[in-house]
Amino acid sequence: MMIFKPKRIHPVGMILSFAKMIKSYIIPAIIFFFVGVEETFNIYFIIGAICLVVIIVIVSVLEWLKFTYWIEDGEFRIEHGVIVKKKRYIPIERIQTINTSAGIVQQIFRLVKVQIETAGGGLEAEAVLTAISKNEADEIEQALSAYKNQLPEESIVESEVVDKPEHPTYKIKPRELFVAASTSSGIGVIISAVAAFLSQFEEFIPFEQLLNRFEFLTNASFTLYVILVFLAFFIAWILSIIGVLLKYAFFTVHKVEDDIKISRGIFEKRQISIPIARIQAIRVVQNPLRQLLGYSTVYIESAGGTAGDDGSASTILFPVISKKEVVELLSIYLPSFKVKEEVHSLPKRSMLRYIIRKCLLSLVIIIPLSSLFFPWGLLSVSLLLVGIYWGYQTFNDTGWSVIDNQLQLTYRFVSKSTILVRKNRIQSISHTKNFFQDKKLLRSFKVSIKSGILGKSFSIKDMDADDVEKLLSWYSYSPENKTRH
Template sequence: MTTTETPEQAGRQRLHPLSPLLHGAKSLFVIVAALSWQSLRQLGPTHFAMVVLAVAVGAVIFSAVGWWNTGYQVVARELRITEGLLWRRNRAIPLDRLQSVELRRPLLAQATGLAELRLEVVGGGKAEAPLAYLTVREAAALRERLLALSGRTSVAVSSDAADPAAAPRTVTPGGRPLFSVSNRELLISQLLTPQAFFLPVGVAWVITQFVMEGSWTFIGIASTVTAMAGVLLQPIRRVLRDWDFRLAHDPDGRLLLHYGLTETRSQVVPLHRVQAIRITWPFLWRLTSWLHLQLDVAGYGAPERGNDTGSDRLLPVGDQHAARLVVGAVLPGVDLAALATSPPPPRVRWLHPVGLRFMGVGLHPDVLVTREGRLSREMTLLPYARMQSVRVVQGPLQRMLGLATVYADAAGGRSGAARDRDLAEAWALADELARRARLARRPAAPARPAAPSDLRQPADETFWQRPTQA
């Protein structure tokens, strides 16, 4: 008896054969970590080891069955993924909605020479359809093929592209190197954080309590160690995440990011998908004139404050010169040193008695610039072509003072906020932002002589400070 396969089944490719072992190892680690020391004492070392072995075999078998029923295939301009045994799941991802493809290599994947591919699509709150695991060469080849089919690169896609081994690209950033972060500066920057700054205070308090009490219970020691670990975890995670951070440009004009120690990550970001750049000067970092840059890319979910898992880093730590270089590469024609802003009216001091002098907004030829902050100062650069909507919001206190806030929204819920502007000024600013956004989205027109009615204004223009009253 012979079986025939459909063309789609014949063209479907499987993940690497070692994938079940890696998935099983992760499951085993979680299960063993969930078992308590009490279980070890009750079962004894021998029986406990037998239980762990049985769980390991079961996890590997379960992962192998999942691997056997999982496959992927590129059909026309879609990536189709099939998985599941009892509940079959078929996904078709249109490549025209593809924003970027990230290649990750966790610690076990690095040891076995494998990699994981994650796709970011429009409107996705998380990575879509992670393919774990492929060889590094296959993952890099598939990433280039998907980006080429989505129109993000100029790489020609032929019928030979179906063979992942035929692609010559590598996973490490190639092209023109742009900037690399010193690991020494990365370590020092994490020492200049509130967690590291207050750690000696916490240690001194613990020692004082120990000396005064004269005794120390097991619960007290365990709770203290847990608290200290929680304080140190975030800076350590940032160091491991951003270790050996490198930026580069490839021949197709994309931004290449490579970083990580225990988990290396390689991202390809098309510059036309950049929604905004956020520049932050943390309070303690101002002692060394350092800052960090975040990149808002269409398709990435907006990371919450304090969340280190977002794919939005552009420069973990650097000085003004490095920031100026990187911003100029991501937003051509934008000079960070020339971005002037105008402050809100003086009566805003009743709402912001401390941070008034750090607030401002500026219209520049290509971007909207907003500034705010008290202890940590922040600047947002939002290209006009990326604006999705413009809002004028007025709270009860703002109505009493004749003020309003103008929000320029980009994809993913990101906003540039011109806070507490004069009401007439806010409406004039909103109208001008809407017009500039429409103009930036129009196809390039042939050059013509400048006219007084042109919307292209000088870089330091402050026309909205002189609104005409109706």
């Protein structure tokens, strides 16, 4: 059977559809269970719940029966819908990437989930096939590639994928995976998730009974409180490590012709394919701990679609690599992007402005602590020293450079970021000045690129006015013929 003929997804799709609908009813069911009075939990409630489950099962089966996909007349076509029949025809030339992933259910049945993304796609994928075989996913990719390359249909068969030549491959090392896990910011996510859960269900959690069990802590020493807080953060840190290990295990990068293919994960295996032509910029990030250890994280900023893990256009290319490997790996996978160690620094007259800004942020913490916990809160004044050091390091790490047709910006808020963007990928550049900057001949410089749906901007504050003019001239004119690039 040719791949072009209408097909259904695997019957496992019914299970996934059922689970998705059940998930949407879980929260209302929990709320109803807790707030409902006992008299309502009678035979009618049980019958109603059974009927609801039966309806969901029937709808899941009908959705599976009505969902078909095929390729015809240069379009990827999908028809679905139980009551209202819906059709979606996607021109193949608009299709940018085909991303695959496999959750626990898909892995049990050796299936994958396929997301098809287009250049002008929104926050969600243009089309999703929740459960098909890996061979079918490969055949779809072959068929779309054949259409784009105007190959004859006879060359696309429903057989095993032919062996491809060797391509550059990067696999994360155990040491790098451990560094990525132990130095991630996942601890904040876990604490936020716990806080959000408690806030949503605070009416149903017996806080008073729990507090009574720990009433002995009211007379505990300050040291014991410090130990308990430390243990809480340590547990959150361990959980974040486990989460990152599971997420980025078996992280692999392949360069296949004009695409970068990234795969990773244990419980949820995910594969992302990014055309090199869609890459708008490279972002190299070092949080303070990773910078201290000499490691960086490399991101790809791509145009349109939802390539990133979080639905954004930022995709991790290398979770954690040593600083010296950044240049080497970029030269292999994306040779048009180059990192330059030496950059043009900010003028010294900018340093005081950077320090003042960070000290003002410190005061936001110092003032309430000093007033609420007087006199011990006055110890927080020492945070001004942190602000001074933070401001100086931010000033010291900020700079810019130009390598042929590539602009490099380096700056810091908490993490140090290095942005690499080609001239032909820059959507716009701009500069602003306020009264105080103008007196010091300083400017704020901003570069905008097409990344995701809304785009993305990177900026440096308090650059020398002459340096800003140089960058404006570089962007506006080609050095060879003095014409617009």
